[in-house]
Amino acid sequence: MEKILRVDNLKLYYYTSKGIVKAVDEISFSLKKGETLGLVGESGCGKTTTGFALLKMPTPPGRIVGGRIEIDGLDITPLSEGEMRKNVRWEKISMVFQGAMNTLTPVYTIGKQMMETLQEHRQMEREEARKRIEKYLNLVGLSGEVVKRYPHELSGGMKQRIAIATALFLEPRVIICDEPTTALDVIVQAQIINLLKDLKEKLDLSFIFITHDLATEAEVSDRIAVMYAGKIVEIGRNEEIYGEEGPCHPYTRNLLAATPRLHEKVSTLSFIPGAPPDLLEPPSGCRFHPRCSVAMEKCAKEEPPLIEIEEEHMVACWRCKR
Numbered sequence: 001m002e003k004i005l006r007v008d009n010l011k012l013y014y015y016t017s018k019g020i021v022k023a024v025d026e027i028s029f030s031l032k033k034g035e036t037l038g039l040v041g042e043s044g045c046g047k048t049t050t051g052f053a054l055l056k057m058p059t060p061p062g063r064i065v066g067g068r069i070e071i072d073g074l075d076i077t078p079l080s081e082g083e084m085r086k087n088v089r090w091e092k093i094s095m096v097f098q099g100a101m102n103t104l105t106p107v108y109t110i111g112k113q114m115m116e117t118l119q120e121h122r123q124m125e126r127e128e129a130r131k132r133i134e135k136y137l138n139l140v141g142l143s144g145e146v147v148k149r150y151p152h153e154l155s156g157g158m159k160q161r162i163a164i165a166t167a168l169f170l171e172p173r174v175i176i177c178d179e180p181t182t183a184l185d186v187i188v189q190a191q192i193i194n195l196l197k198d199l200k201e202k203l204d205l206s207f208i209f210i211t212h213d214l215a216t217e218a219e220v221s222d223r224i225a226v227m228y229a230g231k232i233v234e235i236g237r238n239e240e241i242y243g244e245e246g247p248c249h250p251y252t253r254n255l256l257a258a259t260p261r262l263h264e265k266v267s268t269l270s271f272i273p274g275a276p277p278d279l280l281e282p283p284s285g286c287r288f289h290p291r292c293s294v295a296m297e298k299c300a301k302e303e304p305p306l307i308e309i310e311e312e313h314m315v316a317c318w319r320c321k322r
């Protein structure tokens with residue numbers, strides 16, 4: 001299948017007063033047209049930073065310090081901020097930010113806020129812009145009448161739908177969704193997930209779906225990329241990661257074992273000993289080795305490369321050979 005996004009050795013570091021936080025450190029992956037790639041991992045492993053890196057929009061004091069990003073055949077790496085704004089960001093790739101539904105300005109109507117976003121990016125007649133806003137509101141299951149309302153008059157689910165409509169209306173091909181359902185109750189979560197699946201089919205979109213919730217990820221993603229301490233440690237198809245044989249990387253195995261399951265009663269839920277490392281000074285070799293129960297001497301010394309162990313299944317672990 002054709003690739004819509006290719007990422008090679010991407011690096012985004014934060015230059016803080018305490019030192020350099022290596023939040024995204026040489027990650028490589030690709031996304032196929034019409035595919036949803038899940039990005040999972042514990043809090044602080046670099047998922048949100050990856051999203052910002054893909055938009056070439058690091059938050060200060062972050063800087064992209066290496067790597068290459070290609071979207072729909074266009075290498076965006078050398079593009080200036082002006083070019084990114086004009087031709088790429090929101091037009092080719094957009095993001096539903098974490099907590100986006102809480103960033104609506106309380107004193108303006110939804111219509112005014114959406115109109116401003118649209119007109120900032122596209123020279124468009126008001127009437128045409130109004131029609132486009134209505135089209136995308138309808139697509140996310142809201143009536144055009146919502147434009148007259150203020151944020152406090154809407155439920156969390158409705159606000160999240162507005163955030164999704166706003167990410168869509170410049171018609172990008174790739175959408176990054178950062179924890180789009182985390183703050184919602186389970187019923188609304190299911191509705192938003194169904195909406196995203198539906199939009200993917202209707203608009204032929206490709207998604208990067210960021211969450212720390214493996215159960216949600218199993219539901220939406222075609223493939224899963226697992227991040228640990230700024231690195232991708234495993235990528236595989238959903239069936240491989242959640243299938244009988246399961247994942248290969250000890251971290252992914254631990255993460256799955258720590259996920260509660262609805263149909264299996266366990267006396268105690270397992271957990272991963274220790275805490276994720278400080279990214280100012282990540283461990284040598286494999287970054288997971290201090291917490292890994294099957295680590296060998298080599299793991300502390302040499303960093304394992306991400307290698308393909310079977311079709312579309314890549315793992316960075318010295319122990320994994322299939």
Ligand SMILES: Nc1ncnc2c1ncn2[C@@H]1O[C@H](COP(=O)(O)OP(=O)(O)OP(=O)(O)O)[C@@H](O)[C@H]1O
Binds near residue numbers: 049
């Ligand atoms: N603006 C910033 N300045 C300095 N460090 C930052 C900044 N933003 C993130 N970090 C650090 O970068 C690392 C990755 O953070 P990031 O938010 O990308 O992780 P995450 O996996 O998305 O976490 P979460 O699931 O909690 O959102 C963390 O160590 C975090 O403390």
